[in-house]
Amino acid sequence: MPEPSTRPTESRPVSVEVDRLTRRYGDFTALDGISFKVHAGEIVGFLGPNGAGKTTAMKILTCFMGATSGTARVAGFDVAAQSMEVRQRVGYLPETVPLYPDMLVYDYLAFVARMRQVPAAEVHQRIQDTCRVCGLTHRANSFIRDLSKGYKQRVGLAQALIHKPEVVILDEPTSGLDPNQLVEIRDLIKEIGKEKTILFSTHILQEVAAVCDRIIVIHQGKLVADGSVAELEARVRQEDRLTLTARGDADALDDLSRRLRALAGIRRVEHLRTQGPDHTLLLTADPGPHPGAAISGAVAAAGLEVVELRLEHLTLEDIFRALTATAQG
Amino acid sequence: MHAIATIARRELGAYFGSLTAYIVVILFLLMMGGMFWMDFFQGIPELGMRRLFADAPLFLAFFAPAITMGLLAEEKRAGTLELLMTMPVSDTQIVLGKFLAAVTLLIVTFSLTLPYALSISTMGELDWGPILGGYAGLVLLGSTYVAVGLMVSAWTRDQIVSILLGFFMCFALYVLDRVFNNSSGVLAATLEYLSSNYHFQNIARGVIELSDVVYYVSVTAVCLTAARATLAARRW
Numbered sequence: 001m002p003e004p005s006t007r008p009t010e011s012r013p014v015s016v017e018v019d020r021l022t023r024r025y026g027d028f029t030a031l032d033g034i035s036f037k038v039h040a041g042e043i044v045g046f047l048g049p050n051g052a053g054k055t056t057a058m059k060i061l062t063c064f065m066g067a068t069s070g071t072a073r074v075a076g077f078d079v080a081a082q083s084m085e086v087r088q089r090v091g092y093l094p095e096t097v098p099l100y101p102d103m104l105v106y107d108y109l110a111f112v113a114r115m116r117q118v119p120a121a122e123v124h125q126r127i128q129d130t131c132r133v134c135g136l137t138h139r140a141n142s143f144i145r146d147l148s149k150g151y152k153q154r155v156g157l158a159q160a161l162i163h164k165p166e167v168v169i170l171d172e173p174t175s176g177l178d179p180n181q182l183v184e185i186r187d188l189i190k191e192i193g194k195e196k197t198i199l200f201s202t203h204i205l206q207e208v209a210a211v212c213d214r215i216i217v218i219h220q221g222k223l224v225a226d227g228s229v230a231e232l233e234a235r236v237r238q239e240d241r242l243t244l245t246a247r248g249d250a251d252a253l254d255d256l257s258r259r260l261r262a263l264a265g266i267r268r269v270e271h272l273r274t275q276g277p278d279h280t281l282l283l284t285a286d287p288g289p290h291p292g293a294a295i296s297g298a299v300a301a302a303g304l305e306v307v308e309l310r311l312e313h314l315t316l317e318d319i320f321r322a323l324t325a326t327a328q329g
Numbered sequence: 330m331h332a333i334a335t336i337a338r339r340e341l342g343a344y345f346g347s348l349t350a351y352i353v354v355i356l357f358l359l360m361m362g363g364m365f366w367m368d369f370f371q372g373i374p375e376l377g378m379r380r381l382f383a384d385a386p387l388f389l390a391f392f393a394p395a396i397t398m399g400l401l402a403e404e405k406r407a408g409t410l411e412l413l414m415t416m417p418v419s420d421t422q423i424v425l426g427k428f429l430a431a432v433t434l435l436i437v438t439f440s441l442t443l444p445y446a447l448s449i450s451t452m453g454e455l456d457w458g459p460i461l462g463g464y465a466g467l468v469l470l471g472s473t474y475v476a477v478g479l480m481v482s483a484w485t486r487d488q489i490v491s492i493l494l495g496f497f498m499c500f501a502l503y504v505l506d507r508v509f510n511n512s513s514g515v516l517a518a519t520l521e522y523l524s525s526n527y528h529f530q531n532i533a534r535g536v537i538e539l540s541d542v543v544y545y546v547s548v549t550a551v552c553l554t555a556a557r558a559t560l561a562a563r564r565w
Contacts, residue, residue: 087415094412098409
């Protein structure tokens with residue numbers, strides 16, 4: 001892929017293909033027939049509350065666990081029938097970062113590289129390259145047990161990348177990190193994602209918006225949504241909210257409210273607050289194009305001046321709540 | 330083969346990178362040394378290491394599980410088993426790599442008692458047969474106990490449970506031939522055949538018979554297969 005960013009995603013080869021994947025633990029159904037595709041070079045966020053089935057899906061994709069029914073292909077190979085081929089092509093960071101605390105970072109990465117069949121002559125160079133990408137160069141000779149949580153997470157990521165996998169699967173790579181570490185790891189994921197297919201799970205909504213091309217939402221073992229942040233937002237949106245800040249005489253507010261309510265597409269008008277001469281109103285409108293000019297006209301007609309008119313975006317929390325609520329019903 | 334060696338190498342590095350290996354080796358050598366010198370000073374009128382080899386099976390029943398207790402239990406607890414099991418290596422390779430590492434540690438320990446044999450050989454005409462047999466027996470018996478310990482380690486994520494179960498099973502194998510001491514019959518003969526000590530004492534006499542070797546190899550194979558099956562079961 002010479003120029004991944006200029007090519008539409010759909011035309012790229014499929015690197016993860018999941019078809020009606022189901023996993024039961026006794027009576028409990030952890031995954032209930034989910035299907036999705038991830039194209040090469042995509043960064044896909046696996047979103048869902050704790051216990052939604054994200055980890056189970058990832059364990060199946062990385063060949064740690066078998067599926068009860070359904071199939072999954074990763075990098076072109078079936079996870080059940082061609083397990084070794086899949087494992088060679090996947091980098092995996094499990095939820096519990098799999099580290100040997102008594103090893104040096106370098107020795108640990110060398111161990112993983114050898115196990116991952118990196119040619120012996122290349123191991124040293126590969127460790128150095130991976131350490132540079134993951135910001136570990138100056139910690140390569142530290143014992144893993146002496147590293148901070150953030151650095152341990154980096155070692156976990158380095159481990160998942162050392163054999164240059166086609167697909168990288170990361171299970172909650174940012175859990176338990178402080179805000180600075182969080183940003184660093186996210187940047188790292190974005191950096192890695194320029195070259196590789198990444199599937200990573202999280203229950204933090206801001207994270208998917210910050211990092212992912214696409215979101216797959218899982219709830220109670222079912223896939224409830226699959227699309228970009230904008231698509232999901234559009235799907236959930238029932239009404240738009242606009243905040244209007246107008247400056248002028250407080251006596252004119254009642255007049256303004258009346259004029260605004262009379263406009264087509266405006267459903268409700270609420271007075272939020274007044275700070276000095278500035279009055280802020282919340283307008284609830286039908287979704288779609290907004291009567292911006294008409295609103296400005298109404299403000300002027302009431303003898304006020306527009307300071308700000310802003311469309312409030314739905315937060316991911318709103319989207320998520322709406323999606324998971326429909327799934328329950 | 331490559332993967333087995335890589336796993337074994339990492340495991341040996343972990344043994345010698347922590348205190349475990351040193352404590353196990355030193356304690357084992359102290360006890361073997363004690364046995365040797367008691368033999369030596371109690372004036373048994375023959376040159377040999379009979380006493381040492383007579384008690385070694387009992388000590389090994391306690392030392393082998395100490396070596397193996399963490400091999401899989403700790404990997405399960407720490408989550409590194411998930412790493413191993415998603416790498417392009419088979420469950421069999423994982424089990425064999427671990428087995429090889431523990432057996433190597435035992436062989437290193439045994440070889441450190443060789444100076445005893447060499448020193449008494451300077452004192453007179455030494456019958457090497459029983460001594461070589463004794464060492465061969467130690468390696469066979471040690472491998473068997475390691476396999477038992479490894480199997481038990483695959484069953485739990487708790488190292489204490491692992492070592493206690495390992496003790497129990499190795500000790501049970503050791504005392505099996507004493508259950509019906511001096512009695513005859515099919516049951517007594519069966520128990521005797523299943524006892525690890527019975528075969529060890531045969532070999533330590535300096536006569537290595539196929540049936541004794543078959544016993545150790547088959548118990549080892551059964552336990553390693555069980556360990557592998559326990560790992561494989563985690564996939565389903």
